[in-house]
Amino acid sequence: MFGVLLELISGSSGLVWTLLVLVVAYYLWNRHQRLKSLPPGPTPLPLLGNILNLAGSSDPLQTFRKLREKYGDLVTLHVGSYTIVVVSGYDTLRELFVKRGDVTSDRPNTFAFREITKGEGIVSRSGAEWKTQRTFAIGGLRDFGFGKKSLEGKIREEVEIFLMVLDVEEGKPLHPESFVQTSVANIICAIVFGKRFEHGDPTFIELLTLINENMSLVAPSGLLNFFPSLRYVPGDPAGCRKVLNNAEKIIKYLYNVIDAHQKDYDEENLKDFIDVYLKELKDKEGQDTSFTVSQLMNTIADMLIAGMETTTTTLLWAILFFLNNPDVQKRCHEEVMKVVGEGRFPSLSDRSQMPYIEATITEILRCGNIVPLGVPHATSEDVHFKGHIIPKGTMLMPNIVSVHTNPQKFPDPGKFNPSRFIDSDGKVSGTDHVISFFFGRRVCMGEALARSELFLFLTSMVQRFQFKPEDPDNIPPVKGNLGITFKPCEYKCIAEKRV
Numbered sequence: 001m002f003g004v005l006l007e008l009i010s011g012s013s014g015l016v017w018t019l020l021v022l023v024v025a026y027y028l029w030n031r032h033q034r035l036k037s038l039p040p041g042p043t044p045l046p047l048l049g050n051i052l053n054l055a056g057s058s059d060p061l062q063t064f065r066k067l068r069e070k071y072g073d074l075v076t077l078h079v080g081s082y083t084i085v086v087v088s089g090y091d092t093l094r095e096l097f098v099k100r101g102d103v104t105s106d107r108p109n110t111f112a113f114r115e116i117t118k119g120e121g122i123v124s125r126s127g128a129e130w131k132t133q134r135t136f137a138i139g140g141l142r143d144f145g146f147g148k149k150s151l152e153g154k155i156r157e158e159v160e161i162f163l164m165v166l167d168v169e170e171g172k173p174l175h176p177e178s179f180v181q182t183s184v185a186n187i188i189c190a191i192v193f194g195k196r197f198e199h200g201d202p203t204f205i206e207l208l209t210l211i212n213e214n215m216s217l218v219a220p221s222g223l224l225n226f227f228p229s230l231r232y233v234p235g236d237p238a239g240c241r242k243v244l245n246n247a248e249k250i251i252k253y254l255y256n257v258i259d260a261h262q263k264d265y266d267e268e269n270l271k272d273f274i275d276v277y278l279k280e281l282k283d284k285e286g287q288d289t290s291f292t293v294s295q296l297m298n299t300i301a302d303m304l305i306a307g308m309e310t311t312t313t314t315l316l317w318a319i320l321f322f323l324n325n326p327d328v329q330k331r332c333h334e335e336v337m338k339v340v341g342e343g344r345f346p347s348l349s350d351r352s353q354m355p356y357i358e359a360t361i362t363e364i365l366r367c368g369n370i371v372p373l374g375v376p377h378a379t380s381e382d383v384h385f386k387g388h389i390i391p392k393g394t395m396l397m398p399n400i401v402s403v404h405t406n407p408q409k410f411p412d413p414g415k416f417n418p419s420r421f422i423d424s425d426g427k428v429s430g431t432d433h434v435i436s437f438f439f440g441r442r443v444c445m446g447e448a449l450a451r452s453e454l455f456l457f458l459t460s461m462v463q464r465f466q467f468k469p470e471d472p473d474n475i476p477p478v479k480g481n482l483g484i485t486f487k488p489c490e491y492k493c494i495a496e497k498r499v
Contacts, residue, residue, distance in 0.1 A: 037388060037389040038076045038083070038085070038388060038389070038390065038391075039071070039072070039074035039075060039076045039085055039386075039388045039390070040071045040072065040074075040075065040076065041067070041071055041075045041076035041077055041078075042067070042071075042077070044077075044078035049077070049078030049079045049080060050077040050078050050079060051079050051080075051223075051226075053067075053077070054077070054079070055223075060373075060482060061369075061372055061373075061401055061482070061486075064086055064088070064373070064399055064401075064402070065401075065402070065405075067086065068086075068088045068089075068399070068402060073087065073088045073089040073092040074086070074087060074088075074092065074385075074386065074388065075088075079226045080226030080227050081226070082108070082110075082225075082226055082395055083391065083393075083394045083395065084376075084394070084395045084396075084397055085390055085394055085395070085396050085397070086397045086399050087396055087397065087398055087399060088399040088402035088403075089399075089402055089403065089406075090403045090406070090409070090433055090435070092386075093398055093399075093400075093403065093435070093439075094439065094440075095385075096383075096385060096396070097377065097396075097398065097438075097439065097440035097441075097442070098439055098440045100383060100385065101440040101441045101442075102380075102441075103379055103380050103381050103383050104377050104378075104379055104380075104383065104396055104440075105126075105377060105380070105440065105441040105442055106126035106127065106377065106378040106379065106380045107119075107123070107124050107125065107126050107130075107375075107376070107377065107378055108376050108377075108378040108393075108395040109378070109393070110225035110226075110376075110395075111224055111225045111226075111228045112224070112225050115228075115244075116244070116247045117298050117301075118294065118298070120292075120294055120295045120297075120298040120299075121133075121295070121298030121299050121301060121302045122134050122137055122298075122299055122302045122303075122445075123302045123306065123375065124298065124302075126378070126380070127380070129290040132290060133290060133295065133299065134445065136277075136280065136291075137273075137299060137303075137445070138445055140273050140276040140277060141191060141273060141303075141445075143270075143273075143276055144191045144272060144273060144276075145191060149348075151449065151452065152347070152348050152452065152456070154187055154190050154191065155187055155452060155453055155456050155457075156345060156456060157196075158183045158184070158186050158187050158196070159183070159345070159456050159457055159460045160345070160460075161183065161186075161199070162179060162180070162183040162457070162460075163460060163461075163464055163465075165179050165183075165199055166179070166461075166464070166465055166495045166497075167497065169495060170465075170495060170496065170497050171494060171495075171496060171497075172494065173470040173492045173493070173494055174492060174493065174494070174495065175490060175491075175492055176315075176316060176319055176493060176495075177312070177316060177490070178208075179199065180312050180315045180316060181208060181212075181308060181312045182197070182199050182204070182208070183199075183457075184307075184308050184311045184312045184315070184453065184457075185197075185204075185208065185304070185307075185308040185312075187307070187449075187453065188303055188304055188307035188308060188449075189304070190272075191272060191273060192272060192273045192274060192300050192303050192304065193257060193272055193274065193300075194271040194272030194274070194275070207250065207253055210246045210249055210250050211246075211250065211304075211305060211308075211309075213242065213243075213246055214243050214246045214247065214250075215305075215309060215483045215484045215485070215487075216481070216483050217238075217239040217242060217243050217483070218243075218483045218484050223238060223240075224238070224240040224243070231244060250301065251297065251301070254297045254300055254301055255293075255297055257274070257300075258274060258278075258293060258296060258297060258300075261274045261275060261278060262278060265278055267279060267282075273300070273303070274296065274300065277291070277296045277299070278296075281293070281296070303446075305484075306444070306446060307446050307449065307450075309484060309485055310370055310371065310436075310444075310446075310450060310485060311450050311453050311454065313368070313370050313485040313486070313487045313488075314361075314364060314365060314368060314370055314450075314454060315454070315457055315458070316487065316488050317364050317367070317368035317370070317480075317488055318360075318361075318364050318454075318458055318461075319461075319467050319493055320476060320478060320488045320491060321363075321364060321367065321368075321416050321478070322462075322467045323467060323468070323469045323475055323476060323491075323493055324416070324475055324476075324478055325416050328360060328416070328418060329462060329466065329467065331356055332356060332357055332360055332458070332459075332462045333462045333463070333466070333498075335354050335356045335357055336354070336357070336459050336462055336463045337463070339353045339354055340459070340463065342463070345456075345460060345463075346455075346456060346459035346460055346463060348452055348455065348456065350459070351455055354459070355422060355426060355427055355428045356418060356419075356422065357455065357458065357459055358421075358428045358455075359418040359419065359420075359421035359422050359428055360418040360458070361451075361454050361455065361458060362418070362421050362428070362431050362434050363416060363417065363418040363420070363421065364454075365434050365436040366404045366410070366434045366436075367404075367414075367416050367478075368480075368486065368488075369400065369401045369404055369405075369436075369480075369486050370436050370485050370486060371400060371436060371438075371484075371485055371486070372399075372400055372401035372404075372482070372486050373397055373398065373399060373400065373401070374397065374398035374399075374400050374438055375398075375438075375442070376395050376396065376397055377395070377396040377397075377398070377442065378393060378394065378395055378396060379391065379392050379393060379394045379396065380392065398438065400435055400436070400438070403433055403434075403435055404433075404434065404435075406433070409430075409433050410433075416478075437450070463498075464497065464498060465495040465496060465497055465498060466495075466496045466498055467493050467494070467495055467496075468493065468494045468496055469492075469493060469494070470492040470493060470494060476488075476489070476491035476492070476493075477489070
């Protein structure tokens, strides 16, 4: 009896082992077929994937450049359980994100998108609900000046206050970031919150500090998206818990702002974007809808951070490039004096008469590479592209810096040279390959605001001040740190008032 039982067990074990071998073999074959159909890339290690290819470099942008040189415009990387395809080159980017935008415009299901935003807002949402929220947001913002001349007044108010702050600091070495950021943030706050904050307001400083900390920690804590358990590592070496704790405080602050609006809500007097959204909430009460208070909170978070971070970073690059290229600053000043003079503030109506200023802004965007790797997209279905199959749910990373540093389009791409965008007739040309605001369905909806801000700030700054290095023999180098944006390393300058 015992012998028969042993024989049955042995037979069952053999069957189990056979099935196990078949399952493993099928998994390996299926994985091989899947990898074979993807674009090429470095061989992933078990469990780790290609994390060592990325983490071992002090310059991620240089790493992506070398990967492109070796594998081409489409490079596949595996990090944790995620498959990432890095997309480079202007033509390839346009073909994938514009022509195939119907299936490449989702957002990846990463930890940050899933746990912090709950997939809400405008940046994180995908599909039909994203289209609904984006369309509403654009309409709501238009009610408060987006795309209208009235917006110029809001920008000019902050520009004037910014110039007054520089007046107070005139001749002193200063870190320009806090002054620039407060002024830029106040423009979006006026539209979204219906109020502005004074420079030095402790509550606003605390909010901006939380946002800045998270922006700077995005790169080291980014592994949290691929390895969520990192938030439990003792000591928090990558700043993962810091990012999550800061996010909780930002969320709490924004909910308090919404709560104050709900208490003061007057349907006959809609003061800002939050009020417009609250009206939509009331109109859709009882319906199955994506319009919720949490969606509102995430939307205004997106607007505040996106509306502040990119323009602030661009203006910081502008000052740094002026310090390193005084001839460019001088020529910008001369053009402003020729068109505007000293008796009035520059206006958006002056733009058409200032080609060198426009060319300088374009070159700042190109050389600064404000968002060098864009915002990740994801495929909403299997995509057949250039002989490869990119599976549904694959993360797509737009390598924008590959376009901005293309020597065929921009000879000597490392040189800051606004004149490259001025043609023989003295007009601006060749700007189509500067794609800082990207293109396709996910094109930055705040592009018009950002361009207006950049023009009015830049022209007013060079009209009233000359920016000089703290030490003429030690000019701050043109170097940056990669976070959400590629921000210049901290530097000091002197704003000298023009006589």
